[in-house]
C-alpha cells in the first residue's frame with residue numbers, strides 16, 4: 001500500500017500507562033490481542049485474531065526493518081525497535097516494540113510483543129531514518145516532517 005495524499009497524516013496518541021500486547025504464531029498470524037492493541041489499531045479484538053500482523057504495517061516503514069526483525073527472531077529469539085503502525089482508519093501511531101518467544105516445555109510455540117509510546121524526538125528521528133532507508137533501497141518515499149506539538 002502506498003499513500004500519496006495528505007489525509008493519511010493523522011496521528012493517534014498511544015496511552016502512557018497501558019501496554020499494547022499481541023501474540024502471533026511462528027508465521028506472524030495474530031493469536032492474541034489485548035483491548036489496548038485493539039483500541040489503538042482501530043480494530044475489534046475479533047477482527048485481529050487470525051490476521052497476519054502486517055494488518056497494521058505502515059507503508060512508511062522500510063521492508064528491511066521487517067527482514068531484520070524476522071532474522072533476529074530466528075537467530076536470537078527476540079527483536080526490539082521503533083515502529084510506525086497503520087490504523088484501520090489509515091491514521092498512524094508510533095511505538096517502541098519488543099518481541100520475544102513464548103516457550104512451552106522448552107519449545108518455541110509463539111511470539112509475543114509488548115509496545116510502549118515513544119517521544120516526539122524519537123518519532124522525528126525514526127521517520128527521517130526510515131525515509132532515508134526507503135530512499136536508499138529504491139522504495140517509494142514521501143518525506144514527512146513533524147511539527148513539535150505545543151504542550
Ligand SMILES: Cc1cc2nc3c(=O)[nH]c(=O)nc-3n(C[C@H](O)[C@H](O)[C@H](O)COP(=O)(O)O)c2cc1C
Nearest residue numbers: 023024028053054056057058066085099111112113
Ligand atoms: C509478535 C510480532 C509482532 C509484530 N508486530 C508488528 C507490528 O506491530 N507492526 C508491523 O508492521 N509488523 C509487525 N510484525 C511483523 C509482521 O509480521 C510483518 O513481518 C510486517 O508487518 C511486514 O509485513 P510484510 O512482510 O507483509 O510487508 C510483528 C511480528 C511478530 C512476530
